Amino acid sequence: MARLIEKTPCEALLPVTCGALTLRELVGDRVTSVAPLRGQKTKLAAALKKLGLAWPEPNRVIAKDRASITWTGRDQAFLIGADPDTLAGLAALTDQTDGWARIRLEGPGAADVLARLVPLDLRAFAPGQAARSQLGHMMMILISPAPGIFDIMVFRSMAATAVHELHHAMKALAARAAV
Structure with missing residues (x-):
């Protein structure tokens, strides 16, 4: 009989850091x-x-x-x-615990990273707000628990794509800042 190995949605994908920005997985909460x-x-x-x-x-x-x-x-x-x-x-x-990937983007410029992927005015997105929107082509739930921090929920099956898109946007923003 096959033995299943429990893995988080973003196993081996996170955390990643670009400059002062960090992208990490939130795990353990029901x-x-x-x-x-x-x-x-x-x-x-x-x-x-x-x-x-x-x-x-x-x-x-x-x-x-x-x-x-x-x-x-x-x-x-x-x-x-x-x-x-x-x-x-x-x-x-x-x-819904196993059906969603929960990712936290934090640091100065977090809203600028998301502005490349999310069709919302993130300058007006204050702590305590939540929205059901898009992250690129994926459906997501976006939550702002504190200034400069965004919690992103995507379907578990889209975790690798979400991490890739967010990391790519983080690198682009860091490259732009270095010019």
């Missing part, structure tokens, strides 16, 4: 899709409050300690780094 069941939004809000969170408005993320909840679409959010068991019966819960 990711759960949360979709409120009909008539349960008030009870779901109370359960999230016990976690120190609330249901996020569109294009927002709410974080408390190592847990966060990120808007990902109409009546859908991703709960990251928290146990979703207290939400059972209040929302449709789907474990």
Whole structure:
């Protein structure tokens, strides 16, 4: 019988550094899709409050300690780094942990790197914001947890492509700065 070897989505691809910019993988946090069941939004809000969170408005993320909840679409959010068991019966819960690659781009010029690949005005993208958009030709979820830091989520199957595109943009920006 074949023995499977557990690997992260960006295994052997990250971290990479170009100048003061770093691209690294975020691993270890549970990711759960949360979709409120009909008539349960008030009870779901109370359960999230016990976690120190609330249901996020569109294009927002709410974080408390190592847990966060990120808007990902109409009546859908991703709960990251928290146990979703207290939400059972209040929302449709789907474990997404192994389906996504989570990558962090940080350092001065991080927004300039993403500006080469993302069709958003990143100068106006403040901490606490989230967006479902494109990274090149890939769908992604972009989160700004702090100034100069961007968390990028892409489908696991697109991890190598995302790393390649981001690293290429990092190198291009570093080369331009060296001129």
